[in-house]
Amino acid sequence: MMSIIWHTPSIAIRIRASLGRTSCPGLIQLLQCPPLRFQSTNRDMSTLTFPLNDGTNVPALAFGTGTALYNKDAQNAVVTAIKTGFVHLDGAQMYGNEDSLGDAIVASGKPRESLYITTKLNKLSKGQTVKSTLVESLRKLKVDYVNLFLIHMPNHHEVPLTDIWKQMEEVQKEGLAKSIGVSNFRIKDFEEILPGATVKPVVNQIEFHPYVFGAAESLYEYTEKQGIRTESYGGLTPIVRARGGPLDPVLAKITERISKTGGKSVSEGQVLSKWLLQKGVVVVTTSSKEERIKEYLAVPSLPDLTAEEIAELEAAGKKHHKRAFCQWLDEKN
Numbered sequence: 001m002m003s004i005i006w007h008t009p010s011i012a013i014r015i016r017a018s019l020g021r022t023s024c025p026g027l028i029q030l031l032q033c034p035p036l037r038f039q040s041t042n043r044d045m046s047t048l049t050f051p052l053n054d055g056t057n058v059p060a061l062a063f064g065t066g067t068a069l070y071n072k073d074a075q076n077a078v079v080t081a082i083k084t085g086f087v088h089l090d091g092a093q094m095y096g097n098e099d100s101l102g103d104a105i106v107a108s109g110k111p112r113e114s115l116y117i118t119t120k121l122n123k124l125s126k127g128q129t130v131k132s133t134l135v136e137s138l139r140k141l142k143v144d145y146v147n148l149f150l151i152h153m154p155n156h157h158e159v160p161l162t163d164i165w166k167q168m169e170e171v172q173k174e175g176l177a178k179s180i181g182v183s184n185f186r187i188k189d190f191e192e193i194l195p196g197a198t199v200k201p202v203v204n205q206i207e208f209h210p211y212v213f214g215a216a217e218s219l220y221e222y223t224e225k226q227g228i229r230t231e232s233y234g235g236l237t238p239i240v241r242a243r244g245g246p247l248d249p250v251l252a253k254i255t256e257r258i259s260k261t262g263g264k265s266v267s268e269g270q271v272l273s274k275w276l277l278q279k280g281v282v283v284v285t286t287s288s289k290e291e292r293i294k295e296y297l298a299v300p301s302l303p304d305l306t307a308e309e310i311a312e313l314e315a316a317g318k319k320h321h322k323r324a325f326c327q328w329l330d331e332k333n
């Protein structure tokens with residue numbers, strides 16, 4: 001049974017939680033009362049979900065089909081991920097493999113409603129519509145709706161961002177996407193779309209780990225205040241792309257403490273992912289190895305990091321900056 005401890009419990013959050021899925025996202029947004037951060041003591045790894053500002057829930061662990069699977073056939077890796085327990089699949093038009101993601105969905109034999117499928121809008125050229133690209137994605141994915149549709153990047157379109165967001169709202173209204181959100185948005189990108197928006201983005205998917213925390217904290221706080229949840233990618237960067245930094249000894253110490261507390265060995269990657277979950281951040285990660293996939297799925301059931309450990313991780317992360325993707329997110333807002 002999951003127990004959620006809100007940092008600032010509010011009636012609005014409780015009303016929203018009790019409403020669950022609704023066909024009236026506008027009502028839910030009126031009730032939205034940030035912050036979204038919470039700690040979870042969930043022991044059932046497969047069902048940890050976070051609420052979104054439109055009344056839906058997002059599975060907190062997602063299996064990604066970009067990076068290692070970029071422009072590659074993702075079917076085997078995704079089937080393994082689904083069979084091992086992932087329900088949230090993160091795709092994108094840009095990854096060039098939506099077709100094989102769709103093949104995996106079919107091959108898994110899982111009912112559509114048991115899966116949470118995200119895809120992302122690629123560069124929109126003049127003459128294209130959001131709907132036409134999404135319809136093409138749905139054809140490749142072999143589903144008739146996605147759970148979450150994101151604008152992948154704010155800054156590579158030939159159509160104004162405000163027009164794109166309006167079109168995102170329309171595809172949601174038509175039921176082609178249950179929820180709509182964004183990725184790689186800065187505060188200034190939100191300031192461009194929010195004044196004319198009828199529907200708020202539910203998430204901003206960004207690179208998020210301790211080595212970008214100094215740069216990303218204000219964006220994280222801003223979106224949290226807006227009721228927009230952060231999804232992380234590149235969360236394992238400190239151990240896979242930036243070894244030898246100030247985080248290494250802190251991670252080693254926390255990993256040892258959690259291994260002792262829980263009575264079984266945990267990895268540094270699991271500790272990094274646990275930090276993300278405790279900040280209310282959805283973790284988007286990937287691997288084609290079953291052992292690693294199991295390791296990811298076990299993160300919700302690990303003992304929590306203490307407040308002191310979280311502070312130590314963040315302080316060490318702020319001593320070094322490493323961004324692997326989307327450098328515009330380092331611009332001052």
Ligand SMILES: NC(=O)C1=CN([C@@H]2O[C@H](COP(=O)(O)OP(=O)(O)OC[C@H]3O[C@@H](n4cnc5c(N)ncnc54)[C@H](O)[C@@H]3O)[C@@H](O)[C@H]2O)C=CC1
Pocket residue numbers: 063064065066067068069090091152183184205206232233234235236237239240267269284285286287288292325326
């Ligand atoms: N919205 C966006 O612009 C972006 C979204 N993404 C999404 O996020 C997903 C995950 O992104 P990543 O950066 O790959 O995630 P990540 O930072 O979690 O790294 C995953 C990689 O780390 C490796 N790994 C895991 N544990 C390891 C260990 N102990 N030692 C060595 N290697 C280890 C895995 O094999 C895998 O290749 C992508 O597939 C994509 O779906 C990724 C980049 C940009």
Ligand SMILES: O=CCc1c[nH]c2ccccc12
Pocket residue numbers: 066067070092325326
């Ligand atoms: O979604 C990820 C987009 C992205 C940005 N840079 C790279 C490099 C390699 C794979 C994907 C991406």
